[in-house]
Amino acid sequence: MTLIRFFRDYARERFGVRVRKIPVALPFTCPNIDGSKGRGGCAYCYRGARPDHLSPRVSMREQIEEGIRRARERYGRELKFFIYFQSYTNTYGDIAYLRELYEEALSFEGVVGLDVGTRPDCVPQEVIELLASYTAKGVEVWLELGLQSANYETLKRINRGHGISEFVDAVLRAKEVGLKICAHTIVGLPGEGEEDFLETARLLSVLKVDGVKIHPIYVMRNTQLAKMYTRGEFAPLTLGRYVKYAADMLEVLPQDCVVHRLTAEAKKPALLAPDYCTYERKLEVIAAIEEELKRRGKRQGAGEGTIRNLKELVQEPGGA
Template sequence: MGLDSHVNTFGVQCRQKYGERLKKLTIDAKFTCPNRDGTLGRGGCTFCNVESFSHEHGTLDSIAEQLAKGRERSKGKSSKFIAYFQAYTSTYDEYQVLKLKYDEAIQDSDIVGLCVGTRPDCVPQAVIDLLASYQQKGIEVWLELGLQTANPDTLKRINRGHGFDEYRDTVIRARRAGIKVCTHLILGLPGETHSDYLATHKAVIDCGVDGLKLHPLHIVEGSTLAKAWRADRLELLTLEQYAYSVSELIRYTPKDIVFHRVTAYAKKPMLLAPDWCAFRWEGLVAIVNDLEAHGGQGHYLGTLSY
């Protein structure tokens, strides 16, 4: 049995609504980040190098050209797609610039969804209203918020430049407008333990959220944490530790919340550590094995408290 047997996955949701899985086509729309351009800071978050997760980073192609190449890579796998603004802070620009870019991304009939990744402190009400207008036209809209952790000390340590209050405010405003929110969380951040993951998970669930993305801290070339790793100042999660913690969070998650991702990987030589993050399936298999042995999504609800 696979993950879908134990978890309410995004793939399951898509099949129920569209009759097939939707492929996310990643877009680099040349956005930057207030944590890089000097508005809040420079250098970005300590774990970040966008090249490690974005196929299109650094491309000179237009949005339409990127989508066309993404379709070609996905030929035969899907007939409907989500335009995914993934790189950096994809709400960090003037309203008219954002509208032009979003409009270009959804102009073709096979693009049925719009996914916008951003920071919690970069979502003004005008952007929420813009996203709501696409949803009112029948587009599947997801606002992806990179929170990573609710621990204020960790947020400072990783140079996020915002706190949990900004996250809570944005979630409330987005969901009030009918926009679905998916929250990114990283397990294994410096100084954190399993109890921190549980506390962050509870804080996010209590705010109200529609989807979750979980992934392990992995050290990539070009990030600030790469220097700490080379100096042997970081203790990274083993595969077994990660699988256990993710599975526990899943068991505490209400069944109506959609998991967009439960692990992640990066390719060498961009990936420095841990080695198990170089393999797409190792983390997933370990998580599925734990869920099969100890229960799936929502298993603890009504029986155990955090």
């Protein structure tokens, strides 16, 4: 029995072979950086989460060719691919430009889906409909929406530049046309505690998101968070605390919610803390979370569930 519904297992069942995500970094920016929504970006933002090995100066075609070549070298030719639009805000552009990019990505042999990372306040209806036009042709499209926390005060504290309502709105509109939603969450944001992490998982459970990314907060140099960290105003979670909270969240999330990520990886010296957020320790962190569930005799979706809580809430006398 698998305790966690990982993306790799979901995708193998769905497509019958191993599926790899091919990340691309394109010359996008973000409305929370360029001034249209905010300036300075999220407190933890470091290069819009661009992987070290990718450069937006290299054409998307070359990035995909190289990604596919490397994946085949490692895993053999029996592979399918998702093109993963990873860094910055990949729906923030002219619709004709977005169409050109998405369709070029879909033109590669073996590509069965798109995975588009963005902000919940940056998915106008025309983008949702464009993405839905691909699902109508049998392509699987995941819309990756950054929520990070279901606590509005936290979102203000970290300068997200959007609230919870934009996230709910984007989820409902995207689900209505058959896009799959993967929600990003961060555990251990400044000022947050156990109840916040659980509440975030409860919101995602109620909204029936199709997938989730959970990772611990990590501090990168040249960020607002780095300043707080060096001034002693903030400390990331220890590995033990992160493992506990990630397991708690998994218990609350439904069994069929696909887990796309359970930790974060960065490289020193740009990574200031914690030291378990490295490529080398990725598997150790995931194994520790699985071990924690095993120790509890629990699995993803084994928790109390959210719907029951909501029912209790609405039955409270005088509850509004």
